[in-house]
Amino acid sequence: MQQYFGHPESPLFSVYHAPRGKHGGDGRAVLICPPIGQEYIRTHWCLRLVANQIARGGAHVLRLDYHGIGDSSGRVEHVDSVRVWQNNIREAIEHLKKISGAETVMLLGQRFGGTLAGEVAQKRPDVNSVVLWEPVLDGLSYLKQLRAMHAEMLDLWVCKMTTQNDDVSEEILGSLYSRVLLNEVEGLQLNVGDIPQPQLIVSCGCTDSALSHPEPSLQKVVLDDRESSWDDLRELESAWLRPQVSRKIVKLVREMFDRLERFDALKTESRSAKVGAGQ
Amino acid sequence: MKQQVCNFGNEGHLLGILTTPDDDVRVPDAPIALILNAGIVHRVGPFRLNVDIARHLAELGYSTLRLDLSGLGDSGPRTGKLELENRAELDAADAMTFLQQETGVGRFVIVGLCSGAYNAHCVAVKDQRVIGAVFMDGIVFRTVGYFLRHHVGRVFRPRFWRNAFKRRFNRPARAGSEAGGNALAESEFFGDGLSKDQVINDLTGLMDRGVQMLFLYTDGYDDICGRSQFREMYGLRPDNGQLQVEYFPKSEHTFRLTENRRAACERVSSWFQSRFEATEPVAS
Numbered sequence: 001m002q003q004y005f006g007h008p009e010s011p012l013f014s015v016y017h018a019p020r021g022k023h024g025g026d027g028r029a030v031l032i033c034p035p036i037g038q039e040y041i042r043t044h045w046c047l048r049l050v051a052n053q054i055a056r057g058g059a060h061v062l063r064l065d066y067h068g069i070g071d072s073s074g075r076v077e078h079v080d081s082v083r084v085w086q087n088n089i090r091e092a093i094e095h096l097k098k099i100s101g102a103e104t105v106m107l108l109g110q111r112f113g114g115t116l117a118g119e120v121a122q123k124r125p126d127v128n129s130v131v132l133w134e135p136v137l138d139g140l141s142y143l144k145q146l147r148a149m150h151a152e153m154l155d156l157w158v159c160k161m162t163t164q165n166d167d168v169s170e171e172i173l174g175s176l177y178s179r180v181l182l183n184e185v186e187g188l189q190l191n192v193g194d195i196p197q198p199q200l201i202v203s204c205g206c207t208d209s210a211l212s213h214p215e216p217s218l219q220k221v222v223l224d225d226r227e228s229s230w231d232d233l234r235e236l237e238s239a240w241l242r243p244q245v246s247r248k249i250v251k252l253v254r255e256m257f258d259r260l261e262r263f264d265a266l267k268t269e270s271r272s273a274k275v276g277a278g279q
Numbered sequence: 280m281k282q283q284v285c286n287f288g289n290e291g292h293l294l295g296i297l298t299t300p301d302d303d304v305r306v307p308d309a310p311i312a313l314i315l316n317a318g319i320v321h322r323v324g325p326f327r328l329n330v331d332i333a334r335h336l337a338e339l340g341y342s343t344l345r346l347d348l349s350g351l352g353d354s355g356p357r358t359g360k361l362e363l364e365n366r367a368e369l370d371a372a373d374a375m376t377f378l379q380q381e382t383g384v385g386r387f388v389i390v391g392l393c394s395g396a397y398n399a400h401c402v403a404v405k406d407q408r409v410i411g412a413v414f415m416d417g418i419v420f421r422t423v424g425y426f427l428r429h430h431v432g433r434v435f436r437p438r439f440w441r442n443a444f445k446r447r448f449n450r451p452a453r454a455g456s457e458a459g460g461n462a463l464a465e466s467e468f469f470g471d472g473l474s475k476d477q478v479i480n481d482l483t484g485l486m487d488r489g490v491q492m493l494f495l496y497t498d499g500y501d502d503i504c505g506r507s508q509f510r511e512m513y514g515l516r517p518d519n520g521q522l523q524v525e526y527f528p529k530s531e532h533t534f535r536l537t538e539n540r541r542a543a544c545e546r547v548s549s550w551f552q553s554r555f556e557a558t559e560p561v562a563s
Contacts, residue, residue: 002284002294002353011282013296015353044321048353070323071296071330073282156442158498159529163536174326174535237533239319 005095012088013071015048015063016099017055027266028059028257029102031092035111036076036085037146037175039230040069042240043110050108053250059257060100064092077169077176082116082184089120097126103268104128106253111230112136115190121197126268128260129198131253134228137211139188145231146172152233173236192219198260200252202245204228222248280337285344287377292355293370295346296322297378298333306340309555310386310410311378313371314345315395315402317533321352325392325533328540332390335544339552342382346374348398367398368405375408386410388491388551391417393500393532400473403490404481411491411554413547416500416532420475422511429504479513486521491554494524495543499531523550 001018004011019028032047034040051061066085068076079085093105106129109117114135121127136142150172154161163171169178192199193213201211201221213219224245229235260266285295299305314329316322322345323330333343348370349357357366371389379385388411391399396417403409433439473481485492494517496503506526510516517524525546530539 002286004282004284013282013284038326041320041323041325041327044352045319070327071282153535156445157529157531158442159438161529161536163538171537174537174540176537236535237325 006088006091010067010073012067012073012091013065014092014095015051016096017051017061017063019058019060019100020056021058026058026261027100027102027104028261029096029100029105030054030059030061030253031089031096031105031107031117032061032063033089033107033109033113033117034063034065034070035113036066036069037112038173038236039111039240040065042236042238044070045239046241046246047110050246050250053246054108054253057250057254059106059253060096060102062092062096062099064088077178080178080180082119082181082188085116086120089116090124093120093124093126102266104266106131106256108133108249108253109135112142115139115188118190118192118195121195127197128265129200129256130195131200131202131249131256132192133202133249134204134224134230135190135192135201136188137190137192139185143172143182143186149173149231149233149236153236156233198256198265200249200256202249220252222252280334285377285381288349288354288370288373289357290355292357293347293349293373294322294353295344295374296333297342297344298337299342300337300340304338304340306556308384309341310388311382311384312336312341312343312388312390312551313374313378314343315367315371315389315391315398316346316348316351317392317395319351322347326535326540328392328534328543331540331544332547335548336551339548341551341555342384344374344378346370365398365401368402371398371402372406375406379408388412388555390547391415393417400478400481403485407488409490411493411551412485413493413495413550415495415543416497416503417494418473418478419496419500419502419508420478420512421502422508424511425502425504425508428508432504475512479515482513482515486515489521492522493547493550494522495527495546496525497527497530497532497534497539499533 001016004013006012032051034047035043047063051063055061065072066088068074068079096105104126107117107121107127108131110133114132117130118132118135121130164176167179169176170182192211198218202224203211203221204224211221224242280301281299283297285297287293314332317325329345333345336343347354348367375387385408387409389399389402389409390413392415396414399412399414400418403412494509506524509524515522527539527542534540534543
């Protein structure tokens with residue numbers, strides 16, 4: 001089911017996947033936070049498949065388009081802070097809780113969506129766990145990578161070409177971003193150790209020390225042995241598909257829910273107590 | 280403007296996003312634009328091109344449905360034995376019937392990029408409700424002029440050699456990359472192909488039917504080089520009326536840069552406005 005929700009002046013687009021299977025309707029809910037920019041388009045099909053498969057395992061799943069991206073209202077160049085997208089996630093959490101009846105949700109964020117989800121999760125007792133799929137841990141490195149690809153693209157253009165890059169905005173790989181937003185992204189660093197919820201991290205090819213967590217029992221890291229292609233200009237318009245690791249994530253999400261259920265952590269009351277105790 | 284979700288087709292398996300203008304700018308009795316998928320990119324279009332076109336048109340008073348064909352984006356698959364049917368024709372027909380029932384408008388302008396333009400061609404030929412079409416990097420045939428301009432012309436362009444060298448040597452090819460796999464995908468999206476004679480016959484038929492047409496081509500599309508190739512291919516002379524042709528020499532096939540997208544949107548919007556300003560399409 002696809003629908004717009006949120007403020008009528010700036011509605012957000014979402015796709016809801018109803019649960020199927022034996023766990024259907026028993027309070028398991030997942031909010032999928034996609035990447036931004038061209039990565040959003042590249043991963044759309046992959047995230048649709050993952051959402052379908054998780055729903056088939058009995059969870060309510062909601063896919064979200066942030067303000068200025070995809071089918072949601074607005075233009076990305078008018079987004080002046082990551083808080084806009086973080087608030088979109090907060091709104092989507094409330095929306096998902098309302099339509100599913102679940103008290104808590106799992107956040108599954110990919111790339112910059114993982115960064116946003118990780119930041120939001122830290123202060124929400126109604127987030128029971130997070131899945132971070134190749135998350136952006138360092139905003140400056142992320143932008144450096146995108147800018148390098150953009151420069152390479154222009155360098156190989158049929159003629160000499162420049163794009164907007166001034167005090168007001170900068171174009172990167174087909175999206176025009178406001179300077180204030182980019183400045184904020186540059187300063188972003190996601191420390192997974194600050195996220196108090198159980199977490200599944202899918203990382204591509206490296207065991208980054210930034211992934212370490214003070215409570216190792218709360219964290220599972222899965223390595224995707226395929227080479228990362230986020231920085232490869234030749235694949236800028238290729239669909240990003242990872243069938244093997246996608247299946248693994250679906251399986252692990254189900255296992256995480258089983259465990260959360262065993263510890264009674266799908267309920268808000270018990271979660272508040274645990275998050276409070278961890279702070 | 281307003282955007283709304285539309286579900287239609289068998290058991291509502293098809294999804295489209297209808298963008299409608301504010302009442303104070305709405306052009307009465309105007310046709311609705313129907314934008315088809317480009318390749319496997321979902322309804323937002325490459326680099327959100329379809330959204331930009333829909334919003335440009337809404338600002339001028341026109342409605343647009345951005346459609347996911349069955350099995351693409353968030354539309355479900357079309358079930359049943361339909362091997363001999365073109366999926367896009369069936370899906371577009373379902374979309375037009377739905378819009379006709381919901382809005383009372385029975386005239387449509389079909390828009391597509393790349394495989395979307397191929398599908399738009401097939402739909403326009405088959406469905407009499409189509410009164411206009413925008414083909415972006417659609418069906419083309421190489422001509423003698425193409426070989427002269429493209430192959431011979433680039434020999435004398437230093438930037439071509441510089442870029443070819445950089446592409447070849449800057450990054451080694453990676454085994455099992457998606458980019459390599461995509462080379463196989465073309466035939467998946469273009470049916471069995473149409474002969475030049477067939478296309479000429481189709482275009483003549485559309486002209487006779489009074490269908491308004493805009494052909495947009497980019498330099499990034501490998502098989503065309505220059506606006507003059509249109510006449511070389513089809514023997515039809517573009518004008519500023521029913522048959523318009525535009526060539527973007529600085530643009531990539533998918534309008535990657537905002538400047539290119541803006542130019543494409545403005546061209547499509549101004550064409551739409553000039554051809555469908557009144558209650559009836561303007562005669563050429």
